[in-house]
Amino acid sequence: MRALFIFMFLATTASAESPKVVTDIAPVHSLVAQVMEGVDTPDLLLEAGGDPHHMALRPSQARALAQADLVIWVGPALTPWLGEALAGSASVSLPLAPDLVEDVDDPHLWLNPDFAEAWLTVIAEALSQIDPDNLATYRTNAELAQQAVQALTQKTATQLDAIGGARLLAAHDAWGHFADRFGLQIVGAIKSHDDAAPGAGHLGETRDMISIGAVDCVLSEGVETDALVATVVGDSGTPVATVHPLGAGIDTGVEFYSGLLSGVAQAIAACVEAG
Numbered sequence: 001m002r003a004l005f006i007f008m009f010l011a012t013t014a015s016a017e018s019p020k021v022v023t024d025i026a027p028v029h030s031l032v033a034q035v036m037e038g039v040d041t042p043d044l045l046l047e048a049g050g051d052p053h054h055m056a057l058r059p060s061q062a063r064a065l066a067q068a069d070l071v072i073w074v075g076p077a078l079t080p081w082l083g084e085a086l087a088g089s090a091s092v093s094l095p096l097a098p099d100l101v102e103d104v105d106d107p108h109l110w111l112n113p114d115f116a117e118a119w120l121t122v123i124a125e126a127l128s129q130i131d132p133d134n135l136a137t138y139r140t141n142a143e144l145a146q147q148a149v150q151a152l153t154q155k156t157a158t159q160l161d162a163i164g165g166a167r168l169l170a171a172h173d174a175w176g177h178f179a180d181r182f183g184l185q186i187v188g189a190i191k192s193h194d195d196a197a198p199g200a201g202h203l204g205e206t207r208d209m210i211s212i213g214a215v216d217c218v219l220s221e222g223v224e225t226d227a228l229v230a231t232v233v234g235d236s237g238t239p240v241a242t243v244h245p246l247g248a249g250i251d252t253g254v255e256f257y258s259g260l261l262s263g264v265a266q267a268i269a270a271c272v273e274a275g
């Protein structure tokens with residue numbers, strides 16, 4: 001009798017086990033968390049604030065990757081190291097933007113919510129394939145999340161309409177997709193994401209842009225770029241917004257994605273209006 005009870009308990013636990021899902025960055029984690037709501041929570045490899053372009057996996061992260069059933073990530077253009085780590089792994093890999101070319105294409109796609117909206121469908125389908133028992137939940141969650149992203153996009157577009165065409169200088173070249181979607185201009189970047197430090201010639205050019213009044217707002221990413229931004233802005237009085245493309249400082253989870261986009265839009269609008 002007792003043996004039977006234990007057997008039934010084990011069987012129940014096994015069938016209720018949900019897939020182990022690992023995500024690369026906090027924005028993708030948030031989208032996947034929305035689709036998995038009510039089933040389980042995905043893991044996050046790169047804590048917000050880390051540098052996705054350059055990273056070495058800690059042993060615990062390598063283990064999480066090796067044990068994952070499904071790895072959902074932007075793609076090799078953003079995190080080449082993750083592509084290498086996945087090459088020898090048995091986990092199912094879902095790169096959301098597999099065709100981007102490193103150093104050529106801008107991999108910061110999540111900053112255009114149209115991509116996020118499309119990715120929700122792909123995420124739900126991949127989850128349904130490895131966990132068909134929860135297919136209905138994944139699809140319903142994805143539809144609800146898409147409605148939320150649409151509302152967020154509408155709200156952001158309305159908010160940024162007032163500063164349409166604003167000229168932004170970025171600390172690092174991350175904001176092209178955001179600017180294109182919402183009618184803003186990126187007039188330059190202080191450093192590309194592969195530069196450890198920008199050259200003197202390039203710094204001089206960005207200073208010149210500021211001194212002739214060609215920049216409405218400079219986008220810093222916080223402590224890591226504040227000093228660099230300060231050397232470019234000098235005493236010009238050009239306003240600076242602190243916006244982080246990976247949402248450093250925002251709590252991870254289902255609310256993260258809307259928090260990231262709303263926060264960025266609000267900070268940029270306030271910055272341009274202060275100029």
Ligand SMILES: [Zn+2]
Pocket residue numbers: 053108172173174193245
């Ligand atoms: Zn970047």
